[in-house]
Amino acid sequence: xxxxxxxxxxxxxxxxxxxxxxxxxxxxxxxxxxxxxxxxxxxxxxxxxxxxxxxxxxxxxxxxxxxxxxxxxxxxxxxxxxxxxxxxxxxxxxxxxxxxxxxxxxxxxxxxxxxxxxxxxxxxxxxxxxxxxxxxxxxxxxxxxxxxxxxxxxxxxxxxxxxxxxxxxxxxxxxxxxxxxxxxxxxxxxxxxxxxxxxxxxxxxxxxxxxxxxxxxxxxxxxxxxxxxxxxxxxxxxxxxxxxxxxxxxxxxxxxxxxxxxxxxxxxxxxxxxxxxxxxxxxxxxxxxxxxxxxxxxxxxxxxxxxxx
Numbered sequence: 001x002x003x004x005x006x007x008x009x010x011x012x013x014x015x016x017x018x019x020x021x022x023x024x025x026x027x028x029x030x031x032x033x034x035x036x037x038x039x040x041x042x043x044x045x046x047x048x049x050x051x052x053x054x055x056x057x058x059x060x061x062x063x064x065x066x067x068x069x070x071x072x073x074x075x076x077x078x079x080x081x082x083x084x085x086x087x088x089x090x091x092x093x094x095x096x097x098x099x100x101x102x103x104x105x106x107x108x109x110x111x112x113x114x115x116x117x118x119x120x121x122x123x124x125x126x127x128x129x130x131x132x133x134x135x136x137x138x139x140x141x142x143x144x145x146x147x148x149x150x151x152x153x154x155x156x157x158x159x160x161x162x163x164x165x166x167x168x169x170x171x172x173x174x175x176x177x178x179x180x181x182x183x184x185x186x187x188x189x190x191x192x193x194x195x196x197x198x199x200x201x202x203x204x205x206x207x208x209x210x211x212x213x214x215x216x217x218x219x220x221x222x223x224x225x226x227x228x229x230x231x232x233x234x235x236x237x238x239x240x241x242x243x244x245x246x247x248x249x250x251x252x253x254x255x256x257x258x259x260x261x262x263x264x265x266x267x268x269x270x271x272x273x274x275x276x277x278x279x280x281x282x283x284x285x286x287x288x289x290x291x292x293x294x295x296x297x298x299x300x301x302x303x304x305x306x307x308x309x
Contacts, residue, residue, distance in 0.1 A: 078166035113172035121235030129156030152246030181214030217295030
């Protein structure tokens with residue numbers, strides 16, 4: 001009977017090992033497939049593909065810099081808009097709000113994370129774009145028009161619209177992770193600070209300091225989501241491969257380029273260029289999410305496990 005149980009344990013352990021290894025094999029297969037498919041442009045353009053500024057499929061001239069620029073700028077602006085709001089919501093839920101208030105707000109935040117990206121895109125087209133074109137844009141240009149960031153055409157479709165949409169989409173993610181990270185800080189630290197005469201605000205700053213690495217991980221996790229977002233950005237960014245300082249001008253990102261052009265890529269070199277830029281997005285997203293996970297886990301190692309991360 002014992003021997004039968006030992007054989008069963010070995011089979012069960014082997015099945016679990018195969019299941020775990022399959023994830024690594026899938027990731028490796030994706031990377032190898034994309035690398036092989038991107039070889040024509042890797043051999044033809046080399047490093048120049050990443051710094052090229054022209055994207056002309058008809059002339060087989062491909063440069064990824066405008067799309068890298070659009071991805072980085074839109075994601076960073078989204079973080080600048082989202083992080084203060086996300087931190088404020090998370091701090092309020094964990095440190096200030098009573099349970100009867102915190103629970104419905106937390107539910108609404110989680111509900112925002114479940115909304116499909118295409119709905120955000122539609123809202124951006126029919127609500128946000130007119131607001132920017134008719135109100136926010138004229139206001140910024142009237143008072144800050146001397147700054148290149150706020151110059152350009154006011155169509156409502158462009159970099160700033162995509163960045164605001166991204167900020168809305170990553171706020172629930174950052175808020176949820178920061179909330180769990182703050183909740184993982186031992187209650188004894190709060191009690192000790194209050195016992196020593198610290199105010200509620202001073203106690204909160206102590207908690208934030210202890211959870212700093214986890215908060216940084218949440219921000220990086222939000223950055224990874226913003227970098228890879230596709231449909232909503234495609235609908236509101238304008239899909240123009242240009243590098244401009246104006247936030248009101250149309251732009252493009254790697255993800256929106258792939259969504260809008262992959263079906264039209266019948267030429268071998270064109271298809272290879274799209275796969276190569278997709279490979280760049282894959283590697284960047286992989287590294288960013290891995291970094292976020294390491295930062296969040298550092299809180300668990302230092303102060304106890306972080307739940308629901």
